[in-house]
Amino acid sequence: MLQYIPFKDYKGGKHLYRLWNREFKRSYPISSTLFKERILDDANFDKENSYVALYERMPIGFILIKRWMNEELFYSETKTATISLFFVQKDVRNMGIGKELLNLAMQGLKEYPYIEKVQLGHDLSNLLSGLPSDLNKYAPFFMNQNFKQEEGYVDMIQIVKKDTSQQTVYETPKKIHFRIATEEDKEVILKLCLDNDLLRQTYILKKYFESGGSGRRVVLAYVDDKLIGFVRIYDSKHSSIKVNFFLDKSVGSIGVMAIDKEYLSDNYPERITQEAIHYVMMRGSKKIMIEQTKDVEFYKKLGFKAFKYYMRFVKYLNKEEQN
Numbered sequence: 433m434l435q436y437i438p439f440k441d442y443k444g445g446k447h448l449y450r451l452w453n454r455e456f457k458r459s460y461p462i463s464s465t466l467f468k469e470r471i472l473d474d475a476n477f478d479k480e481n482s483y484v485a486l487y488e489r490m491p492i493g494f495i496l497i498k499r500w501m502n503e504e505l506f507y508s509e510t511k512t513a514t515i516s517l518f519f520v521q522k523d524v525r526n527m528g529i530g531k532e533l534l535n536l537a538m539q540g541l542k543e544y545p546y547i548e549k550v551q552l553g554h555d556l557s558n559l560l561s562g563l564p565s566d567l568n569k570y571a572p573f574f575m576n577q578n579f580k581q582e583e584g585y586v587d588m589i590q591i592v593k594k595d596t597s598q599q600t601v602y603e604t605p606k607k608i609h610f611r612i613a614t615e616e617d618k619e620v621i622l623k624l625c626l627d628n629d630l631l632r633q634t635y636i637l638k639k640y641f642e643s644g645g646s647g648r649r650v651v652l653a654y655v656d657d658k659l660i661g662f663v664r665i666y667d668s669k670h671s672s673i674k675v676n677f678f679l680d681k682s683v684g685s686i687g688v689m690a691i692d693k694e695y696l697s698d699n700y701p702e703r704i705t706q707e708a709i710h711y712v713m714m715r716g717s718k719k720i721m722i723e724q725t726k727d728v729e730f731y732k733k734l735g736f737k738a739f740k741y742y743m744r745f746v747k748y749l750n751k752e753e754q755n
């Protein structure tokens with residue numbers, strides 16, 4: 433018997449990543465820790481509108497939804513809900529199960545009038561930032577379900593060379609000083625984000641410090657005594673979470689970046705990024721990734737190459753009703 437039940441009523445929920453791994457263990461492995469961090473423990477994980485498809489009580493598919501439920505006064509993304517992970521077992525694909533899971537989730541989300549659109553991936557604590565280019569044979573499914581394709585995100589990578597003598601050095605009008613942050617820097621970092629209307633960055637950094645972050649993953653940039661920017665860096669040490677599905681321990685990455693509006697030109701962003709790369713290298717990473725960027729030209733200048741593209745699919749709820 434085929435059944436669809438809300439995630440909240442399904443007892444085996446915390447093991448659903450295993451179903452995914454059966455097919456995608458090599459390309460997109462999801463560990464129990466990663467699944468817990470990015471899905472189960474996320475305050476925005478919507479257990480009522482996420483569904484599991486069961487055949488003879490065994491899971492054969494699921495759709496995992498996120499919707500804004502965090503009570504943060506300064507930041508919210510209430511208008512956009514996210515399909516965080518969507519999967520139907522290979523041998524039962526193209527039989528209407530995915531469509532039914534999606535319909536159930538969409539029906540639930542339509543109860544919230546403030547939700548304007550549903551995106552595939554790319555929530556604040558996402559596993560995937562869209563449909564990876566190597567899974568593009570599933571793109572027609574989303575097109576047929578009235579999702580619109582928008583500009584996607586790119587992962588870029590650079591193999592770090594020991595000899596940096598050939599590298600362009602980006603000179604800035606004023607000298608920048610760099611150092612690694614400590615817990616005491618939390619307030620000044622958040623102030624920089626808020627003063628520059630970088631709310632998403634504020635949210636991510638606030639969460640980082642609140643969940644015990646010491647600051648060792650944040651590189652600060654100062655001009656005179658003023659904080660003008662920061663970059664969040666990731667290395668494989670001290671982390672049970674793999675950097676973007678990479679099993680390779682030598683891969684580090686550069687994530688959230690914020691720069692004061694007054695310093696967005698004159699080589700300041702380039703110089704700050706270069707220094708962040710240097711810090712990741714010093715921590716033993718030999719390859720450095722830029723995750724989910726749209727700024728391909730900027731990172732190309734700094735020696736990165738695009739290696740993965742995520743197709744972005746968005747479904748607009750109101751527009752669909754008008755059609």
Ligand SMILES: CC(C)(COP(=O)(O)OP(=O)(O)OC[C@H]1O[C@@H](n2cnc3c(N)ncnc32)[C@H](O)[C@@H]1OP(=O)(O)O)[C@@H](O)C(=O)NCCC(=O)NCCS
Nearest residue numbers: 517518519520525526527528529530531567569570572573
């Ligand atoms: C995407 C996915 C969940 C869809 O589930 P599914 O059960 O195969 O989809 P359905 O059988 O419900 O498909 C419904 C409709 O889409 C069409 N469709 C499905 N896959 C298609 C494909 N590859 N190409 C063209 N049409 C497709 C079906 O013909 C059907 O259309 P219709 O009802 O108008 O005739 C499933 O293919 C999957 O698990 N893919 C791998 C994981 C993935 O890419 N997930 C998304 C990122 S997290």
